[in-house]
Amino acid sequence: MHALEVKNLKTYYTTLSGDVKAVDGVSFNVEKGKATGLAGESGCGKTTIALSILRILPSGGRIVDGEVIFQGIDLTKLNEDEMRREIRWKGISIVFQGAMNALNPVYSVGDQIVEAITTHEPEVGKREALERAMKLLELVGIEPSRVNNYPHEFSGGMRQRAMIAMALACNPTVLIADEPSTALDVIVAAQVLKLLKELKEKLGLGMILITHDLSIIAELCEFTAIMYAGKIAEYGDVFTVFKEPLHPYTQGLINAFPNIRLPRSRIASIPGFPPDLLRPPSGCRFHPRCSYAMDICKVEEPEFLHLGKGHYVACHLVSKK
Amino acid sequence: MAKDKPIVKVENLVKWFPVRLGFISTLLGQRLFVRAVDNISFEIKKAEIFGLAGESGSGKTTTGRLILRLIEPTKGRIWFEGREISRLKPKELKPLRRKMQIIFQDPYESLNPRMTIRAILEEPLNVQGVSREEIENRIYQVLEDVDLIPPEEFLLRYPHELSGGQRQRIGVARALILNPEFIVADEPVSMLDISIRAGILDLLLELRKKYKVSLLYITHDLALARHICDRLAIMYLGKIMEMGDMDEVVGKPMHPYTKALMAAVPVPDPTSARIEVVVKGEIPSPVNPPPGCRFHTRCPSYIGDVCRRKEPPLIEVNKGRWVACHLYSSSKKQ
Numbered sequence: 001m002h003a004l005e006v007k008n009l010k011t012y013y014t015t016l017s018g019d020v021k022a023v024d025g026v027s028f029n030v031e032k033g034k035a036t037g038l039a040g041e042s043g044c045g046k047t048t049i050a051l052s053i054l055r056i057l058p059s060g061g062r063i064v065d066g067e068v069i070f071q072g073i074d075l076t077k078l079n080e081d082e083m084r085r086e087i088r089w090k091g092i093s094i095v096f097q098g099a100m101n102a103l104n105p106v107y108s109v110g111d112q113i114v115e116a117i118t119t120h121e122p123e124v125g126k127r128e129a130l131e132r133a134m135k136l137l138e139l140v141g142i143e144p145s146r147v148n149n150y151p152h153e154f155s156g157g158m159r160q161r162a163m164i165a166m167a168l169a170c171n172p173t174v175l176i177a178d179e180p181s182t183a184l185d186v187i188v189a190a191q192v193l194k195l196l197k198e199l200k201e202k203l204g205l206g207m208i209l210i211t212h213d214l215s216i217i218a219e220l221c222e223f224t225a226i227m228y229a230g231k232i233a234e235y236g237d238v239f240t241v242f243k244e245p246l247h248p249y250t251q252g253l254i255n256a257f258p259n260i261r262l263p264r265s266r267i268a269s270i271p272g273f274p275p276d277l278l279r280p281p282s283g284c285r286f287h288p289r290c291s292y293a294m295d296i297c298k299v300e301e302p303e304f305l306h307l308g309k310g311h312y313v314a315c316h317l318v319s320k321k
Numbered sequence: 322m323a324k325d326k327p328i329v330k331v332e333n334l335v336k337w338f339p340v341r342l343g344f345i346s347t348l349l350g351q352r353l354f355v356r357a358v359d360n361i362s363f364e365i366k367k368a369e370i371f372g373l374a375g376e377s378g379s380g381k382t383t384t385g386r387l388i389l390r391l392i393e394p395t396k397g398r399i400w401f402e403g404r405e406i407s408r409l410k411p412k413e414l415k416p417l418r419r420k421m422q423i424i425f426q427d428p429y430e431s432l433n434p435r436m437t438i439r440a441i442l443e444e445p446l447n448v449q450g451v452s453r454e455e456i457e458n459r460i461y462q463v464l465e466d467v468d469l470i471p472p473e474e475f476l477l478r479y480p481h482e483l484s485g486g487q488r489q490r491i492g493v494a495r496a497l498i499l500n501p502e503f504i505v506a507d508e509p510v511s512m513l514d515i516s517i518r519a520g521i522l523d524l525l526l527e528l529r530k531k532y533k534v535s536l537l538y539i540t541h542d543l544a545l546a547r548h549i550c551d552r553l554a555i556m557y558l559g560k561i562m563e564m565g566d567m568d569e570v571v572g573k574p575m576h577p578y579t580k581a582l583m584a585a586v587p588v589p590d591p592t593s594a595r596i597e598v599v600v601k602g603e604i605p606s607p608v609n610p611p612p613g614c615r616f617h618t619r620c621p622s623y624i625g626d627v628c629r630r631k632e633p634p635l636i637e638v639n640k641g642r643w644v645a646c647h648l649y650s651s652s653k654k655q
Contacts, residue, residue, distance in 0.1 A: 041514040155603045185376035186541060188603055190585035190596045212515060215544075215587035219596055238591040256515050257589040260544040260571060267548055269520035273484040 002069070003206025004030040004053070004092070004174050009066035011045075011052045020277045022048040024230040025066070027304070028223075030174060035200055035207035037217035037238070039253070040227035041274050046210045047097070050176045053208075054092060055083050070174070089120045093167040097179040097210075100159035103151040109162050110134070110147035116169045136165040140195055157188035161195065168199070174206040175199075181216065193219055214257050218242060223310075226250045229275050229285040232304065236311035246313045248290050284316065292317055326403060327364035328503055328535045329388055334361050334397035336383050340608060355607050357383040359559035360397070362635070365503070368533040370525070372550030372567065374540055374582075376604050379556040381539045385505040388537065389421050390414055402502065419449050422496035426508040428488035432480040438464075438491055439476040445499050459498055466531070467494045467524060486517035493524060500532070507539045522549050543586055547571050552641075555579050558607055558615040561635055565642035575644045577622040614647065622648060 011023040023045040030036045038046040051057045053068050055075065068075040070091060078087065096102060104112060113133035117124055124132075134144035140161040142154075151159055160180070167175060177196060181189035197220055200207050209221055217224050218238060225235040226249065234247040245251045252270040259265075272289040275281050281288050287297040296316050304314045337354035358380040365371040373381045386392045388399055390406060399407040406417060425431035432441060439460065446456045464472035467490040480488055489509060496504050506525065510518040526549060528534060540546045546553060547567060554564040555578065563576040574580045584597040600619045605611055611618045617628040627647050635645040 041516060157603050185604065186543070186582055187376065187585045187598070187600050190587070190598050193587070193596065194598050213587070214515075215589040218589050218591040218593075219587040242589070242591050252516060254589060256519050258544040258548050259588050259590060259593075260547055260583065260586050261588055261593060264547060264568060267519040267522070269518065269523070270516035271520075273486055273517060274514065 002029040003032045004208075005067070005069040006049070006053065007067040007069065009049065009052060009068065010064040011048050011057065011061060012064050013048075013058075014060045014062070015278070018278055021230050021280065022061070022277060023052060024280075025304075026225075026227075026230075026232050027066075028225045028232065028235055030206040030208055031222070032173070032206050033200060033204040034223065035196075035209050035221040037209045037211065037221035037224040038227060039211060039214055039217050039224055041212060043229075043274055043277065044227040045230040045277075046227055047178055050094060050178055050208065050210060053176065054088055054094060055080075056088075085120075089116065089167075089170040089172060091172055092174040092176065093170070093172040094176040094178065095160075095163055095167045095180055098183055099163040099180075100156050100183070102163065103159055105151050108148045108150050109137075109154065110149075113137075113147075113162075113166050113169055116166050120170045132169070133165075136168055137162070139168070139199070140165045141191075155188075157184060157191060160184060160188075160192055164192075164195065164199070168203070172205070174208070176208045176210070178210040179212070180209070182211075182213075196220060214242075214253060215259075226253065229280055230277055231285060231314065232312070233286065233315070234311075234313050235304075236309070240309070240311050246307075246311075246318050247286075247315045248292050248317070249286050252289075284314075326367075327400075328367050328369075328402055329365040329537070330363075330400040331384075331388065332362045332398045332400075334358055334384070334387060334399065335395045336380075336387055336392065337395045353608055356559050356610055357607060358387065359610070361556075361559070361561050363554055363561065363564060365535050365537060368529055368535055369552065370529060370536040370538055370550050372538045372540060372546040372553040373556060374543055374546055374553060375556035376541065378558070378604055378607055380559040380607075381556055382507055384556075385423070385507055385537055385539050389423060389505055390417075391423075419445075419499045420502045422499065422501040422504045424489075424492050424496045424504060424506045424509045427512050428485055428492050429480075429512070431492060432488055434480055437477050437479055438483075441480075441491065442495055442498055445495065449499060463494045463498045466497060466528065467491075469494070484517075485513050486520060489513060489521055490524070493521070493528070497528065497532075497534075501534060503535045503537070505537045505539065508541070509538075510545065511540070511542065518545065519548075525549060543571060543582060555582065558604065558610045560615055560645065561643070562616065562646070563644050564635070565639075569642060575638065575642070575649065576616075576646050577620050577648070578616045581619075581621065614645075624648065 007027050009023055009026045013020040013022055040046050052063050063076050110133045114129040117129040134147050138144045142158055142161055181192050221238055224238050224241050225232045228249050234250045255268040258267045270289055283299050284297045284302050287293040302314045302316045303319055304312055305319050306312050336358040337356050340353040375381050387394050394407055398405055442460050461472045469475045469490055510521050538550055550567045553567045553570045554561045557578050563579045574583050581600040584599055587596050599621045602619050613629040613631055614633050617623055633645045633647045633650050635643050636650055638644050638649050
């Protein structure tokens with residue numbers, strides 16, 4: 001069984017100028033103890049997917065279609081109360097982008113973790129919760145004796161670890177990490193990535209990693225979905241997607257990424273810029289930037305085709321064969 | 322690369338920022354300083370792209386601003402085109418400003434939202450008293466240089482009508498418009514999407530070739546720095562730890578700090594070596610930097626008391642290859 005299954009998810013935002021189709025028919029799975037990376041440029045809908053799964057979309061955002069299957073239940077059908085009591089934190093939790101700045105400066109880190117535990121598990125006493133908070137800190141590599149420290153006494157990397165500890169407070173089975181290392185320095189970022197990898201393996205967490213950085217996906221994930229303009233362009237295990245990418249956008253992204261361990265080579269940009277999702281291009285949304293674009297690409301949207309072994313591609317170049 | 326005399330040279334450059342303290346501490350005569358840049362020396366050659374890399378708080382941006390004389394150095398000397406500029410008065414600096422420009426990190430924050438592209442590009446020319454006709458020519462020329470073609474289509478637009486990549490091209494155009502000799506590029510692509518970063522970097526490389534402009538490229542991203550820089554200096558807590566030819570520093574790092582940085586950079590290839598975390602903890606406060614070698618508190622190759630007591634000087638271990646580490650200075654003595 002999958003830890004989480006997203007099927008044909010469509011999430012739109014209502015704006016004065018019309019619907020923004022931020023996520024438009026996205027399907028992928030998350031496996032237990034494995035990470036699925038959602039990669040793509042800003043505005044491609046990766047964070048909206050996370051917010052849709054947890055049903056915490058900002059006002060104006062709504063799930064239009066699709067299913068999110070978690071432990072046999074379709075989360076899109078649950079009411080707000082059930083989501084809050086049963087799913088968030090206990091089932092699925094999230095570490096937001098820039099999370100280290102989300103700690104409340106006037107409460108100690110321990111108090112904040114205790115609050116998370118006692119709110120969601122009212123049967124747990126204060127004392128027991130504090131013990132759990134200390135264990136959680138230890139789990140993420142922070143000296144448990146610092147449980148009573150305030151956020152300003154922690155460094156940026158420690159605050160990020162504390163937020164990860166908090167996300168794990170109610171033993172979720174799925175963890176969503178949204179750009180977990182973006183605001184951190186190289187070495188600290190590496191420490192946090194390593195921690196996430198260890199936690200994933202140790203706790204058997206199903207993980208969704210949202211990032212714009214392909215090298216973090218290569219480092220941490222078993223599967224990846226490359227997103228473009230609200231759709232998945234290519235999806236599969238990381239080896240297939242990185243080594244035999246079939247979608248021109250995936251190829252372009254990989255070529256745009258320098259590899260520091262290899263001899264210096266040209267990095268290539270993709271011409272143009274991501275489209276406005278109020279008025280997405282017709283046919284394949286990538287066609288205005290694609291160097292292989294054919295006539296059919298402008299009119300007909302490519303099917304999300306299964307090529308075997310869980311490798312999916314949405315491109316006319318592939319479906320034509 | 323032309324091996325003639327350097328366009329920019331800094332010697333023993335120091336910048337300490339005072340920390341504001343409470344009333345009592347002030348009465349007691351206590352003073353604290355953030356040692357943002359603490360005695361660094363280097364040269365940038367004509368038409369060279371010199372990279373300055375390090376973690377946040379290492380002093381890279383301060384160094385860039387010092388060279389441009391946007392802030393006053395505490396100590397040390399700065400030469401520009403062979404002339405010392407570290408003590409020049411604002412009035413004397415004005416003609417120099419035309420020759421040294423800056424490209425900022427954030428193209429969303431660094432362009433005035435109420436000014437059209439034309440107004441943004443015109444302003445530096447007006448300040449420098451360029452003639453009307455010349456202004457027109459320059460604006461068209463520079464927009465073509467940064468690939469915003471046709472220029473007429475952009476002149477009357479406002480920044481919000483442009484994409485991030487296009488805005489940063491305006492940032493580059495603004496830096497170029499006075500035909501500078503030297504540009505400080507402060508993380509010019511870190512706010513941009515991956516697919517357009519390479520385009521901006523290629524643009525900088527092209528402009529260097531065309532106009533022989535020299536660049537100080539400030540970054541925390543070693544993989545991208547590799548793509549554009551000729552030489553690289555690694556900074557840590559206000560000091561240069563290692564400096565040399567780009568490919569050598571990245572390919573065969575000598576300083577334990579550079580090695581640690583390199584090991585921590587993830588690679589976009591699932592089959593290649595994983596990142597390693599050889600260094601614990603985070604960068605210490607620059608208010609009270611560790612004595613001796615500033616990296617000794619985190620160094621995996623700590624060799625004993627000498628690291629704690631004596632500050633290793635930046636020495637030239639090979640031709641053009643500089644390292645500040647006792648591992649190399651002690652072997653030299655023997």
